[in-house]
Amino acid sequence: GQQLNQSPQSMFIQEGEDVSMNCTSSSIFNTWLWYKQDPGEGPVLLIALYKAGELTSNGRLTAQFGITRKDSFLNISASIPSDVGIYFCAGQRVERGSSNTGKLIFGQGTTLQVKP
Amino acid sequence: DTGVSQNPRHKITKRGQNVTFRCDPISEHNRLYWYRQTLGQGPEFLTYFQNEAQLEKSRLLSDRFSAERPKGSFSTLEIQRTEQGDSAMYLCASSLGAGEDGYTFGSGTRLTVV
Numbered sequence: 223g224q225q226l227n228q229s230p231q232s233m234f235i236q237e238g239e240d241v242s243m244n245c246t247s248s249s250i251f252n253t254w255l256w257y258k259q260d261p262g263e264g265p266v267l268l269i270a271l272y273k274a275g276e277l278t279s280n281g282r283l284t285a286q287f288g289i290t291r292k293d294s295f296l297n298i299s300a301s302i303p304s305d306v307g308i309y310f311c312a313g314q315r316v317e318r319g320s321s322n323t324g325k326l327i328f329g330q331g332t333t334l335q336v337k338p
Numbered sequence: 339d340t341g342v343s344q345n346p347r348h349k350i351t352k353r354g355q356n357v358t359f360r361c362d363p364i365s366e367h368n369r370l371y372w373y374r375q376t377l378g379q380g381p382e383f384l385t386y387f388q389n390e391a392q393l394e395k396s397r398l399l400s401d402r403f404s405a406e407r408p409k410g411s412f413s414t415l416e417i418q419r420t421e422q423g424d425s426a427m428y429l430c431a432s433s434l435g436a437g438e439d440g441y442t443f444g445s446g447t448r449l450t451v452v
Contacts (some may be wrong), residue, residue: 226380228380237379253357255440257440262430262445262446262448263445263446264342264431264443264444264445264446265381265429265443266443267439267440267441267442270439270440274387291371310381312380314436314437322372322436323386323393323394323436324369324386324433324435324436324437324441325371325383325386325394326383326437327379327383328381329377329380329382330378330379331378331380
């Protein structure tokens with residue numbers, strides 16, 4: 223089953239507000255990824271993080287790879303109506319001595335609604 | 339290249355019937371993944387291929403499920419004797435290498451078992 227705990231489960235905000243969501247795990251990950259999923263579509267990659275402490279931006283989105291390698295957060299600044307959707311964190315873990323399968327473990331998602 | 343293509347987009351089937359889904363990955367991608375997503379949850383890994391070889395299968399993939407990737411190109415996922423619990427979105431994704439840059443997902447096939 224799922225190993226990532228994502229919070230909050232849902233958010234309803236006013237257009238223009240900033241948003242923050244996070245993801246925690248009991249296990250260490252080598253890579254953290256953030257995806258957005260629109261209804262009836264597959265997830266689309268927003269940001270990828272590779273090093274503990276790394277802070278990466280993509281337009282109004284900023285994400286950080288936690289120092290402990292067990293957490294990550296995503297911030298969205300100045301939200302707009304098209305930010306509506308479900309945001310997923312995903313972690314990739316490579317076991318020592320094993321090849322990288324590329325398998326991702328996803329959180330349960332944060333549903334974001336933006337009121338114009 | 340138009341990305342990862344999945345067909346059909348929607349499938350409604352009666353319990354006990356067999357269904358097959360198809361995934362066409364991005365042409366130069368050597369890895370192909372299948373995930374299942376139920377309502378309100380994130381995608382869960384089912385299996386993956388490197389070229390034509392199926393290298394890992396999740397315990398979620400019961401013996402009623404089989405996946406193939408002949409010639410390392412498109413892939414099919416078949417579910418035999420469908421059950422209501424199989425109702426979900428089945429997502430395919432592809433990557434070049436282990437997908438450390440995050441792989442590309444298709445739009446999924448929504449299966450409803452009635």
